[in-house]
Amino acid sequence: MIYVDNNATTPMAVEVAEALSQAYQSAFLNPASQHQAGQKARRRLDDTRESILNLVGGEITRFASDRLVFTSGGTEANNLALFGLGGDIPGQVVISAVEHPSIREAAEHLAKLGQSMEVLPVDSAGVVQIDALRQALAQPTRLVSVMLGNNETGVLQPTAEIAQICRENGVPLHVDAVQAVGKIPVNFRELGASAMTITPHKFHGPRGIGALILDDRVKLNPAMFGGAQQLAMRPGTESVELAIGFEVALRLAIEHQAEAEPRMRELRDRLEMLLGELIGPENITINGLDAPRLPHTSNVSFSGIDRQALVMSLDMAAVACSTGSACASGSSEPSPTLLASGADPSIISSSIRLSLSRFTTQAEVDEVASRIFNCINRLRRS
Template identity: 40%
Template sequence: MHNIYLDHAAATPLHPDVFEAMVPHLKEQYGNPSSLHSYGRAAKIALDSARDLVAAQLYCSPNEIIFTSGGTESDNLAIMGIVAASKRQPAHVITTQIEHRAVLSTCQHLEELGHSVTYLPVDKSGLVSIDDVRKAIKPETVLISINYGNNEVGTLQPIEEIGLLLREKGIYFHVDAVQALGKININLLELPVDLMSLSGHKINGPKGIGLLYVNKNVHLKPNIFGGNQERKRRGGTENLASAIGFSKALEMAVFNVNKNQKILNDLRSQMIEGLKKELGDHGFVINGHPNQRLPHILNVSFKQMNKETLLMNFDIEGIAAASGSACTSGSIKDSHVLDAMHLSPELKKGAIRFSFGLNNTKKEIEIAAKKVGTIVNRLRNK
């Protein structure tokens, strides 16, 4: 049986070219970038080259890039770092009810420390209202953190419009773009964004590497202490091989972003048409915004179904999918994203996320849609 991987929003396979770029820095060039001898200098040159390449792809300065362990650390550093550096104490932060847990849990920790947080609602498509953003702003607001593209339903937020509003108000804007990277064009020279979180393993790069873009005019305090790495903003020996891999993956993702958008949109559309063929037009419900969305995420609710039962049956048939974020998909609780979108209990109960990648083929999607339809029909007829 050929296994079909449809969980690319959780992790993507390492691209062979990325692996090849990493190998020398895993085998021969093993020096510490902070060491002063020739091994260290060689490592420092390689790290600087990776940072330069990343900055060139994102249209920012290399000095504005902080390498981290991934999206979660980047989110934590952005939020906690801005609040800690702010003169407004206690501070006020604004986010949405559908953020990744890396943001929501950090904001809950801020509340425990005595700061205040506003969690904005979204409409039934997962879209936040500009008016709600405007109304939530207070004199003590120091930061707004909003996901570019939602990791469960794929809805894209009006980042540029929100950013322009915040520039007028003098409030920092952090965007978690982990899912959006490589799927849409990101130009930090044009986007009115102050901080942005990115991760390597969503774009066929290695796990355990990410970055936080911090605009040169932004001051934040570090979360990790113990060294002067990353311009004193993130202590700890840099993950050199993974930084090299991340930069290579990012270069390929940015270069091919328009082509990849079409590939992923086509796979998504094929899956929808395949499900319609097997289940009929009313045999499932698509969650999220119909147009303002990421190309690789398809969140579908199967009525009269239980997501745990579905996922188990899909896995038996060799289909890997998810019920939500990889950080919470092991939980049997309803998705906080679908809760915020006010989906009915029936739709939440049977919600599945299929997410597509560049290694998927049309034949795989054809087989997957047929198997999913067969499983759903069989379970419904019991």
């Protein structure tokens, strides 16, 4: 099986698996316990938390410190951001039209609870229209949430400009950076956001853990109750072992980033070039091609081919890919990202997502292109 569905999840790095094994063998106990064994676990957890913050550009000083709240993953962190930052006082929550379901559906639920929801349109490449944001902020706004890199097309949003506009209007900005961290340089302080979501299973770390990074100035209302852990912002016993795996995966991703980013970009471009040569440039569309993109993501439409049939055919040919977000797997609904971009229905119905990792090889990319070509020919004959 050739795996090109790394935006859904990534295989765990060997070093991370080894670090997890060692952590579990160390028998870390409950870090909230007052005995010596519990306090040993607390010190290791605190050291790991601080290291993760430093790696993503969080600031820890004597006078003010950014905070990191561990969660069960990116979806919980996104929900915690929206309900914790946008749901206590009446006002609007502003999101883009291309957000992940964990943002979009959380905002829709806030609207049912009495908040209003404003959805920012995007251009044909899927980039947020800045003028629409300025207009939206003329109304009382509790929170703006815009992703850094799109999970379906890889298109990057102008988050630095968005953050500046939000600061000028005194509105907190949450950035879903799940697909971007570990692939491109991301510095929380330089980004200028009030909150940022990350999760390690997108960069060869463990599943079951994520984090919400918080600027030291923002107040987060908890979405869960029943404990004082993590300053009561997200109660429950933390997993020291998963936090250790998180930190190791992030450190490795950043250490390899300088060589991995251009290499993934080169392989993605090669894959798109080969598909154009094999299938004909007139028969494929690279969605988001006219915008800056994450280096590892390609969303391709094949003229006259049903996306679901192609993904199933590729699965039989031992290529693992997807039609979009794994959180919508099994759904036959058209891509919200491509719909928001105003793509033609024929483009939407024939698009698949191919996502690489730092472990993807050129031989795999070449073979994927060949197998896609063969599968499309079989589908056209049938």
